[in-house]
Amino acid sequence: MARRSLILMAYVAVVGLALFGLPSFSSATFSTVSSNVASVTAANDWTAPTVSVRNPGAIVGGTVVITADAADARSAVAGVTIQYLAPDAGSWTTLCTATTTPYSCSWNTRNGADGDYALRAVATDTAGYATTSETVSTTVANTFSIVLGNPGDVVRGNVTLSATLHNNLLPYVVRIEYAVAGTGTWRTLCGNLVAAPYSCTWNTASTTFVQGESYDLRAVATNGLVSTTSAVVSDVMIDNVAPTVTMADPGTPLRGTATFAATAADADAGIAQVQLQYQRSGTSTWTTFCTPTAEPYSCRYNTTQLTDGTYSFRAVATDAIGNTSTSATVANRVVDNTVATVSVEDPGAYLSGSVTVTASASSTAGITSVRIDRAPSGSTTWSALCTDSSAPYSCTWDTTAVADGLYDLRAVMTDSQGRTTTSTIVSARRVDNSPLRGYDVQATNGGASAGKLGQGDVLKLTYTDQVNPGSISTGWTGGSLAVVVRLRDALSVGSSGNNDTVDVLRNGSTLPLGSINLKQNFIKNNKQAQFAATMVASTTTVDGTTATVLTITVGALTSGGSLRTATAATAVWTPSATALDLQGRPCSTAPVSERGALDRDF
Incomplete structure (x- = not known):
């Protein structure tokens, strides 16, 4: 996974300007625990290099040249390290490590076993910043070997399984086998494949196989009494089960901007998207008006875009492997915008700094004005x-002009006749201007597989x-600290869907870093995994302020x-209030979404 930089602003900060509010990183660690003051080093390049590795081909043998392309927008590229990941390594x-272009290496593939390999490159610039490329795959075939194609992490329906023979000078009979993951008890899925393509169809919906398993x-290729076995393609999940989905009743009559929502769950592949649809009575056409891809599966929709009348609503959920399910229909809901209506849009559960609050209004008599009010939550002091x-x-x-706490919001519309209409209340929005807050969460692939949590990530x-690092772990001064990274499936933490989480432990106790909702499926149902890890505190600049980054x-x-x-x-990272700044003030618990371009984590 290409590394996303958190360090885009410091070059301009050197000349006294703040650029985009993004942080610039220093390699400095906390220098002493007694003073609680971090030292910061300066640099004139805050941009990581770009790097990619060229694919040498689907099948290679003998000695091949592996080439990477690298560049840096500000500094020179100091070197590019080219690496491979051997089968089962x-x-x-x-x-x-090449220091001049072309960044290339000669790879004698005979020094390793035949099989599937991954290749990547790591570029480092003269300022010390490094980026790891996406991986490319190739198959090494110097002697006779058999390779089974990977059908994917999750499969459904009829799946074609294909094996390829390399350097086969003799006739072989091929069979494809399966075993419940980790058992080693192999059974024949199909056999007597005597000519290329050595393939067969796997009916994953057969009662032979357990859904979700x-x-x-x-x-296995056999010639007489000699058999050769491919590398194992492990942990392929079967999922032919459609997700569950329920359309929430939006109410009736519907006016102005209304909230439409559905609940959806999928125990295996996870929910990819939910389409919210309407159908006007007397027609047969369903129209999708919003497609949320993450919980909550809801949206605000302006019903004035619809012709007044009677409508039905439904939700269609699709899981990550393509199984779909349609909810029961919520019927006979009336859209009527002939009367005055006003609503205030929800600005979010956590508010800080300057916040835009918006209202929607409609009236056949015309609108003179819309006033937006606030009040301490539960009060009538507007x-x-x-x-x-x-x-x-x-x-x-x-x-920042009000005290931190919970507030209610409403909108009051006045029409041309002087009549007023008051919206429903958006309640309990938290104002939190704590000086210490979460700013960003980022994950970088440094392991064997992009998108799979593992060693090196x-x-x-x-x-x-x-x-104050001591508020994270007693006595910690910011240097390398042995910790445990825990990955848990959403179901194991009382959630559902694509909400697998990561937190950090030390000596069996959870550190006050909060938790990270990865918003994806990184581990199978009700499972968890723990990894040895190290944590280091260093300094960065966020909006001109010296801040902490934990790596x-x-x-x-x-x-x-x-x-x-x-x-x-x-x-999404939800920090813990137990983490304290250097003045002893607690961290805000406002959730923080991952910044930058969408990419695969780990």
């Missing part, structure tokens, strides 16, 4: 935030201010397993 092997696969006479009706609320948590490097798997390869998602 747990760590990467370095082929060479994972299976290992392999291929104060006007603003009055707007033209759409879009909105204002900017400086939340890196997790970074960035705050908006300096953290957690994942080590070897120590317990559990059942890991899965996940697709791209935006992780």
